Amino acid sequence: xxxxxxxxxxxxxxxxxxxxxxxxxxxxxxxxxxxxxxxxxxxxxxxxxxxxxxxxxxxxxxxxxxxxxxxxxxxxxxxxxxxxxxxxxxxxxxxxxxxxxxxxxxxxxxxxx
Amino acid sequence: xxxxxxxxxxxxxxxxxxxxxxxxxxxxxxxxxxxxxxxxxxxxxxxxxxxxxxxxxxxxxxxxxxxxxxxxxxxxxxxxxxxxxxxxxxxxxxxxxxxxxxxxxxxxxx
Numbered sequence: 001x002x003x004x005x006x007x008x009x010x011x012x013x014x015x016x017x018x019x020x021x022x023x024x025x026x027x028x029x030x031x032x033x034x035x036x037x038x039x040x041x042x043x044x045x046x047x048x049x050x051x052x053x054x055x056x057x058x059x060x061x062x063x064x065x066x067x068x069x070x071x072x073x074x075x076x077x078x079x080x081x082x083x084x085x086x087x088x089x090x091x092x093x094x095x096x097x098x099x100x101x102x103x104x105x106x107x108x109x110x111x112x113x
Numbered sequence: 114x115x116x117x118x119x120x121x122x123x124x125x126x127x128x129x130x131x132x133x134x135x136x137x138x139x140x141x142x143x144x145x146x147x148x149x150x151x152x153x154x155x156x157x158x159x160x161x162x163x164x165x166x167x168x169x170x171x172x173x174x175x176x177x178x179x180x181x182x183x184x185x186x187x188x189x190x191x192x193x194x195x196x197x198x199x200x201x202x203x204x205x206x207x208x209x210x211x212x213x214x215x216x217x218x219x220x221x222x223x
Contacts, residue, residue, distance in 0.1 A: 033211070040122070042215035043157070043202060050209065059212075090156060099145040099164075099206050104156040 002027045006091050006105035013081055013112055021076040021108050023091030031094045032074035033102070036060065036087040043090065049074055081112040115140040117205050119214025126193050127222050134217045136203035137185045145206040146179060146186045151216075152199045160201075161188070193221045 004025045013019055025032065033048035035058075045058030049068040063085055065077040074093075078085060091105040116139040126132050138146075144165040149157035163170045163177045163186065170177050174193075179186040186205075190197055198221045203214040 035213075040215070042119075043213040045210075045212065048210060094211075099208060101147065101159055101162065102204075102211055104158075106156050 002103070004091055004093050004103050004105035006089075006108050008108060009106060010109045011111070013110070015082055015112055016080050019078050019081060019110075021078075021089060021091075021110070023074045023076065023105060024072050025074075025091075025093040025103070026072065027093060027095070027103070028071065029093035029095050029103075030071070031096065031100075032068065033058070033092045034064070034066065034074070034076045035090045035092065037090060037107075038087050046076065046089075078110075081110075083112050086111050115143055115205050115207055115210065115212040117203060117212050117214040119203050119217060121217060122215065123218045123220070125220045125222065128193060128195060130193055132190045132193050132197070132219055132221075134188045134201055134203070134219070135185060136187070136205070136214050137183075138205035139184065140205065140207050141181075141184065142207040143205040144208070145211075146177070147204050147206070147211075148175075148177060148188050149202045149204065149213075150199045151202065157202055190219075193219075195221050195223050197221050 030051045034046040035043040047066040049055045089108045092102045094100040094102045119136045147162035150160045151157040174191045176189045200216045
């Protein structure tokens with residue numbers, strides 16, 4: 001089954017404690033992206049990757065890091081989480097970047113206290 | 114980069130009425146315009162899309178129109194039903210990326 005898998009789905013953590021949200025897709029997609037969703041602000045892009053070892057900033061990259069060492073994986077790293085990073089996070093992938101259907105993971109609810 | 118604006122932010126209609134959501138985009142290189150529906154607590158799911166070489170596309174009660182000259186596109190839902198209640202996102206994609214509008218919360222009252 002074609003899917004985008006994120007983990008963890010739910011996490012409560014404390015300010016400053018590094019965490020990683022993993023994302024994996026099994027569709028051999030070149031393009032992967034991270035979004036955060038906050039009430040009234042829609043889906044805002046954090047980082048995206050057009051292929052292995054190629055990453056670019058989206059609209060709200062501050063406080064986040066990503067890596068793309070393998071085609072299937074695109075982890076989101078919060079080096080020192082802060083309460084304003086409390087949000088719903090979605091990983092997504094598509095083939096060949098723009099102009100193709102994006103498939104979303106189920107989302108990760110992150111609370112930073 | 115691409116900037117997508119979506120209106121209205123909330124929309125309430127009576128069951129059976131039509132609903133229209135409008136989006137504008139800024140990057141003339143955008144050539145793919147999908148619409149996603151997100152039900153409460155779930156991931157966005159693609160409901161319809163249109164490419165820049167097409168002006169209109171229909172799928173049962175849902176239709177999308179595109180005006181490339183004016184850089185705007187719209188989602189039309191006819192004969193709305195309570196299960197159409199959700200948040201709808203438009204998006205625009207140039208060759209390299211995809212950007213989303215802020216979303217419209219549609220409520221269909223029985």
